[in-house]
Amino acid sequence: MTETPHKIAVVGIGKIARDQHLPCIAANPNFELAASVSRNASVEGVTHFTTLEEMLQSRPDIGCVALCTPPQVRYAHATAAIAAGRHVLLEKPPGVSTCEVEDLVTQADDNGLTLFATWHSRHAPAVEQARLWLADKTVRSFKVSWKEDVRRWHPGQKWIWEAGGLGVFDPGINALSIVTEILPDPMHLVSATLQFPENCDTPIAADLQFTDRNGAEILADFDWRQTGPQSWNMQADTDAGHMLLDEGGAKLVIDGETVSQAPPAEYEGIYARFAELLETEKSDVDLSPLRHVADAFMLGRRITVEPFED
Numbered sequence: 183m184t185e186t187p188h189k190i191a192v193v194g195i196g197k198i199a200r201d202q203h204l205p206c207i208a209a210n211p212n213f214e215l216a217a218s219v220s221r222n223a224s225v226e227g228v229t230h231f232t233t234l235e236e237m238l239q240s241r242p243d244i245g246c247v248a249l250c251t252p253p254q255v256r257y258a259h260a261t262a263a264i265a266a267g268r269h270v271l272l273e274k275p276p277g278v279s280t281c282e283v284e285d286l287v288t289q290a291d292d293n294g295l296t297l298f299a300t301w302h303s304r305h306a307p308a309v310e311q312a313r314l315w316l317a318d319k320t321v322r323s324f325k326v327s328w329k330e331d332v333r334r335w336h337p338g339q340k341w342i343w344e345a346g347g348l349g350v351f352d353p354g355i356n357a358l359s360i361v362t363e364i365l366p367d368p369m370h371l372v373s374a375t376l377q378f379p380e381n382c383d384t385p386i387a388a389d390l391q392f393t394d395r396n397g398a399e400i401l402a403d404f405d406w407r408q409t410g411p412q413s414w415n416m417q418a419d420t421d422a423g424h425m426l427l428d429e430g431g432a433k434l435v436i437d438g439e440t441v442s443q444a445p446p447a448e449y450e451g452i453y454a455r456f457a458e459l460l461e462t463e464k465s466d467v468d469l470s471p472l473r474h475v476a477d478a479f480m481l482g483r484r485i486t487v488e489p490f491e492d
Contacts, residue, residue, distance in 0.1 A: 188246050189216035189243055189244045189245055189246065190207060190216060190245075190271075192217075192219070192225070192248045192250060193218075193219040193220070193249050193259060194219070195218050199248075202302075203248055203250055203449065206449040206450050212457035213246075213456075213457070215228055216241065217231060217244055218231070219231045219232070234247070234259050234263065235262060244268070245268060245269060246268060246269045246271065246456075246460070247263045247268050249270060249272050250273045253347070253348070254341065254344070256277050256278075257282040257283075260297075264290055264293055265289075269298075270286075270290065270295070271300060272286075274359070275348060275475070276467065279476070280473055280476060283467065283469060286467075296465050300452045303356040304431075304451075305447065305452060307442065307445070309363060312434055315425060315434075316418060319418075320396065321400075323418070325401045326361060328354055328356070328413065329406075329408035330405075331406070333492060335353070337492065343379075349378075349385040350384075354402070354404035355472065355474075355475055358475065359471040367394040369393065369398075369400050371390060371391070372393055374481050375388065375485060376478065376479070376485065377487045380486050380488070380489050388402075389402070389404075390404070392474075414428070414429060414430035415428040415429070423437045424436070430446070
């Protein structure tokens with residue numbers, strides 16, 4: 183723990199900020215919520231600003247910002263914050279293109295600041311154990327099923343269906359962040375089929391096929407139309423047994439036996455990592471999940487399906 187907590191401002195007071203960021207900041211002694219920035223919402227008991235520019239000018243004492251806005255505006259906000267000498271935490275995805283995030287890395291490095299592109303699913307409790315189990319195995323096949331109900335998790339969020347909003351890749355990139363963390367060898371996309379509602383700029387479902395240098399078959403099935411029980415799991419068949427990582431990374435099953443299961447603590451992990459990066463004056467920006475999404479849009483065969491109505 184630092185002797186004096188880092189003052190932090192949360193930019194974008196929407197569902198993810200209220201559900202995850204604000205409680206985790208309150209619970210972490212390394213941080214003090216010093217301001218909120220939003221055009222439409224505020225946080226009780228905290229100084230509020232309607233624009234980031236106003237906050238940056240008025241509060242030089244706030245050294246960190248957490249950007250929880252839609253990804254389409256993150257580059258401009260991050261650039262302004264870095265120019266004002268602030269450390270930056272980026273919600274996932276870190277931006278709408280790999281190039282803009284790479285430029286943010288350069289900006290942060292040039293100014294001696296910390297930039298943290300978060301992948302919250304990597305902090306699920308069983309992910310590290312899954313990585314360690316797979317580390318010395320030969321993966322023969324790997325299957326991901328990431329299916330949920332968009333109306334339940336993103337009600338009324340029109341930006342998700344606009345260009346840059348990612349559509350089903352908003353949750354799908356969570357799965358890709360885990361896969362890229364735990365697989366022992368890098369993978370690359372071979373083919374993709376993307377289903378676009380006829381009234382949306384982004385897909386509602388995606389089927390992806392990857393492989394690695396050893397020729398493993400790696401499949402991912404993303405769908406935002408699943409009602410009832412939600413599916414967040416991945417399975418690996420290896421030369422030394424079968425692995426199931428279930429419940430979004432909270433539960434690990436090896437050859438049918440549960441070896442790890444714990445309550446979610448993903449965003450707690452994010453802020454613990456951010457505090458560590460600030461202490462060591464380092465950045466952490468892994469673009470591999472976003473690159474796979476970009477490849478899917480580049481290689482994917484597009485299919486038009488029925489309109490989506492929220």
